[in-house]
Amino acid sequence: MDVLVNQGHSVSTEPFDDQKPGTSGLRKKVARFQEKHYVENFIQSIFDTLPELAGGSLVIGGDGRYFNDQAIQTIIQVVVANGVEKLIIGKDGLLSTPAAAHLIRHTNSDAGIILSASHNPGGPEGDFGIKLNMKNGGPSPQSITDAIYENTKSVRTFKKIDCHSVDLASTGQTQVGPALVEVIDPVQDYADLMETQFDFDAIRQMPVRGIRMVFDAMSAVTGPYACEIFENRLGFPSGTVINAQPLKDFGGGHPDPNPVHAHELFDRMMSEGSPEFGAASDGDGDRNLIVGRSCPVSPSDSLALLAANAHLVPAFSKGLAGIARSMPTSSAVDRVAEKLGVPLHVTPTGWKFFGNLMDAGLVNLCGEESAGTGGAHVREKDGIWAVLFWLNILAVTSKSVQDIMTDHWQTFGRTFYQRHDFEGLDETRASEFFSALEKEAGNLVGRGVDGLTVVSTEVFEYKDPTTNEIANNQGVQLFLDGHSRLVFRLSGTGTTGATLRVYLERLETRPEAFSTDVADSLSGLTKLYQELLNLKHSLGVTEPTTVV
Numbered sequence: 092m093d094v095l096v097n098q099g100h101s102v103s104t105e106p107f108d109d110q111k112p113g114t115s116g117l118r119k120k121v122a123r124f125q126e127k128h129y130v131e132n133f134i135q136s137i138f139d140t141l142p143e144l145a146g147g148s149l150v151i152g153g154d155g156r157y158f159n160d161q162a163i164q165t166i167i168q169v170v171v172a173n174g175v176e177k178l179i180i181g182k183d184g185l186l187s188t189p190a191a192a193h194l195i196r197h198t199n200s201d202a203g204i205i206l207s208a209s210h211n212p213g214g215p216e217g218d219f220g221i222k223l224n225m226k227n228g229g230p231s232p233q234s235i236t237d238a239i240y241e242n243t244k245s246v247r248t249f250k251k252i253d254c255h256s257v258d259l260a261s262t263g264q265t266q267v268g269p270a271l272v273e274v275i276d277p278v279q280d281y282a283d284l285m286e287t288q289f290d291f292d293a294i295r296q297m298p299v300r301g302i303r304m305v306f307d308a309m310s311a312v313t314g315p316y317a318c319e320i321f322e323n324r325l326g327f328p329s330g331t332v333i334n335a336q337p338l339k340d341f342g343g344g345h346p347d348p349n350p351v352h353a354h355e356l357f358d359r360m361m362s363e364g365s366p367e368f369g370a371a372s373d374g375d376g377d378r379n380l381i382v383g384r385s386c387p388v389s390p391s392d393s394l395a396l397l398a399a400n401a402h403l404v405p406a407f408s409k410g411l412a413g414i415a416r417s418m419p420t421s422s423a424v425d426r427v428a429e430k431l432g433v434p435l436h437v438t439p440t441g442w443k444f445f446g447n448l449m450d451a452g453l454v455n456l457c458g459e460e461s462a463g464t465g466g467a468h469v470r471e472k473d474g475i476w477a478v479l480f481w482l483n484i485l486a487v488t489s490k491s492v493q494d495i496m497t498d499h500w501q502t503f504g505r506t507f508y509q510r511h512d513f514e515g516l517d518e519t520r521a522s523e524f525f526s527a528l529e530k531e532a533g534n535l536v537g538r539g540v541d542g543l544t545v546v547s548t549e550v551f552e553y554k555d556p557t558t559n560e561i562a563n564n565q566g567v568q569l570f571l572d573g574h575s576r577l578v579f580r581l582s583g584t585g586t587t588g589a590t591l592r593v594y595l596e597r598l599e600t601r602p603e604a605f606s607t608d609v610a611d612s613l614s615g616l617t618k619l620y621q622e623l624l625n626l627k628h629s630l631g632v633t634e635p636t637t638v639v
């Protein structure tokens with residue numbers, strides 16, 4: 092059946108002044124996206140910037156949050172009017188970010204539009220987001236998001252067709268005028284891809300040996316993927332996946348897999364008789380949290396551990412080509428790369444910076460402190476992939492998470508790491524504070540407290556080795572004596588006020604100190620940044636709102 096009512100026509104509109112994509116796409120409050128023509132303007136700007144998308148095929152899906160379904164219907168109308176001939180959409184409008192990234196490559200599509208505000212809360216009062224991914228499956232690079240933003244400032248018309256709602260509740264094909272819309276099962280292709288990456292036979296022995304795991308889908312998109320992979324294909328018992336049903340408001344929770352927001356999982360893993368292995372993913376399925384029995388693993392440590400053990404999994408049967416981490420991510424992985432003789436790249440925060448490196452074959456393992464890990468199988472970070480990577484290592488080594496981490500630290504030392512977030516800051520004040528910090532960071536050399544002294548400073552600038560594009564002002568680093576570091580940057584993913592992130596790391600090489608409490612181990616660095624920044628005076632705050 093063809094649901095078309097009217098062929099394409101132009102609609103007059105007025106530009107919005109706030110459609111600048113941040114670290115990962117355009118993120119705003121739902122209410123902003125619900126304003127008349129807000130979605131249409133942004134989508135039209137994508138087509139004005141990339142007219143070559145006309146005549147091609149597009150993948151569309153999202154994390155199922157509130158407004159996902161309405162936004163998809165609007166997007167169908169605008170992209171068909173702009174000449175897209177094929178749309179591949181996940182059933183019920185669902186696609187995890189890594190599954191969408193895979194689907195773009197797998198179906199040889201030209202691009203993808205992913206609807207998600209990732210780990211940000213959902214619901215009518217929550218956040219929404221739109222990301223554009225490119226033909227390689229990965230996030231659009233800065234040069235393209237900048238051009239789209241420029242277009243949004245002057246867009247005066249958008250194209251649209253009129254049509255009845257496309258049925259997204261069942262798989263199948265619908266004709267929308269000249270375009271074919273195919274609604275597909277969002278899980279199968281992705282689950283099949285995972286089977287090519289890891290030793291599923293070895294992992295299947297874990298439940299047989301009585302090893303239990305719990306996976307918290309946080310009422311977000313990974314529930315159906317996790318049930319299919321962990322329970323149906325790997326044989327972990329039903330109920331292994333908790334909060335498995337994707338909900339529009341994530342059950343009122345904050346789908347960020349960290350010890351603060353995944354506390355249900357965390358409490359379970361810290362209690363007596365807990366399963367041996369725990370994990371979680373976020374709103375759109377690209378982040379991961381790994382926690383062993385009474386043994387949380389920081390994302391930076393997880394990256395280092397995976398790098399050191401990559402030779403154990405089929406995905407890396409040809410070895411590690413190179414590793415990339417974002418600048419604020421701890422240097423734990425650097426020591427692994429050095430020992431293995433594998434090149435290491437340090438990029439700004441944002442997965443979009445890894446895509447070119449992977450396309451050029453320079454790296455095939457990437458990770459970020461913000462709970463993102465991924466390989467070259469897709470061009471996004473991938474939560475379930477990281478969990479399977481861990482399971483594969485545990486299955487073939489028969490070690491516990493605690494033992495494998497302790498062995499790792501014995502070899503490489505332990506890098507204590509924390510991130511202190513100061514959220515809800517006044518935007519103007521935060522941006523003035525940060526500009527001043529960038530200008531004056533050099534003056535901090537020589538300052539210190541309790542034997543910790545600033546040795547050098549840097550305002551991080553990145554030159555993409557494949558395009559020579561420069562990204563400057565990507566955060567301020569203070570290097571301290573004794574392999575310690577403080578990093579400061581403003582978040583690019585929030586929707587309310589500004590967030591200052593302070594990253595702390597310290598290398599510990601004395602085995603007897605490996606079990607020190609993380610906060611205690613970093614107390615000197617905490618005192619140092621509080622003294623250096625004088626946040627009470629500059630921003631009117633003293634304590635971080637979140638520590639992860």
Ligand code: G16
Nearest residue numbers: 114115209441442459461582583584
């Ligand atoms: C996004 C990006 C990540 C980045 C994270 C935090 O993740 O894809 O690369 O590390 O935001 O960014 P910020 O520190 O600027 O808030 P996600 O999972 O939100 O898409």
